Amino acid sequence: MKFRSLFMLSFLISASLFTNVNMAESSWPGEPIDDHIFMSYLALTQEVNIWADENPDIVELSSIGQSYLGRELWMVVLSDWSMETKINGDAKEMVYIDGGHHGNEYLGTALAWLTAKWYINEWNAGNDEAVNVLQNSELHILIMLNPDGNDADTRHNLNLTTAANPFVSEVVPTGIDLNRNYDHYWDDCAPSSPFAPGSGPFSEPETRANADYMNSYMQDADLYVTMHTGVWIILYPWGKWPEQPSDWELFHGIRTEINDEISDIPIQNANQGLYPNCGTSRDYGYGVMGFPTFTFETDDDQFLLFTFEDVNDRLREELDVMRYLIENVWYWRARLSVTNLDVIPGNSLTISVENLGRATTLNASLQYANKITGEILWESGSKFAVNATNVSTVTFDASNLTLEEDAGFVLYYQKRVIDSSQWVKENVSDNLTNIRYEDKNAFLGGTLIFDPTAIILIFLFAAYWNKRTY
């Protein structure tokens, strides 16, 4: 307690000395120390509790676990809590953000803080973008994953047992690098020793809590950004491999839009843009959870002694990139939309599908299911693909399809190409379904011949992304 009181006193003094900028709405709750800014765990704890107390309409605060030394891992969830769903009844979009894996990367942690703060401030100011985002999305933001390392100004957590870290000297245990501790090719990049990946995947309470939260609450997320500080760069998967990820089309499209419209920040595959790295939260987020995942690295140019540039100004361009990624989260998956469905029962079925999303889907199928029990009564014999922003028209053999009361068509597909991406089932509106009963013999006697698998016609009418303005 004594330490905390002293710390608070020094915090208040330094804040009043060094920050003649306002301490009101948008001010950074940290302080400048030496040549960088610093927000203690205590300052963060006070700040997020104030957010929750003052903004119950949009802020939910919880702790998802404790650090190695028992500090809370605060999760701030932002959304318009007067609505459980979007206005049209659809589930809200889910966004996951974390900061502070590495305790000495303050500007990355600050960017996570600033992102949350921007939506709170702008919601209260009635900003259309913020209101729209919070009505249609949930932003789950864990600002400081490594509070022990943060307060000790060190990269690793403070698990100093040598047993937990077989890669360091017994004399000088260094803690664990949390961003090498995830269960995705853990400790599978050489050399491992500088990175202190822990005694096994998820050996550390911080990473375990983070992964538990992803698996429990964020399965539907279509964006995960993890924030660090080092070289000014945005990294997408993989860290493990130099090859481009399965959803390269999505990542490259986002890169083009950011670089054309918002920022010149380099955006690269992590393995090539940085160096090979394994067991990271980014590769876990994409390879295991199936999220579109980015590591956002702010640069390391912090502040000169006794200068305290407002964090809003310092990270404005980075915040603009975050706002773009969040505002457009609806697009970061395949979004199949049926435009027409012609059914000739006992004969054939032709479906026209648009992909409104920016990711490709490869293994889509059409099902016919009982609307009450969900029982699948028929399924297209072959899978089909729809590239990002393209359309497909597919004809299936429907000789064994019999229409029933209380049944309807359902699209079943993966949101992205990566194996781990989520499968979705989406009803096809009955209004789009045209049923024609034809004389089977007369029809087959005509010139049309159906491939027993499928005929796939892909119209590349939108091979390039539509440019939009911001």
Ligand SMILES: [Zn+2]
């Ligand atoms: Zn880092």
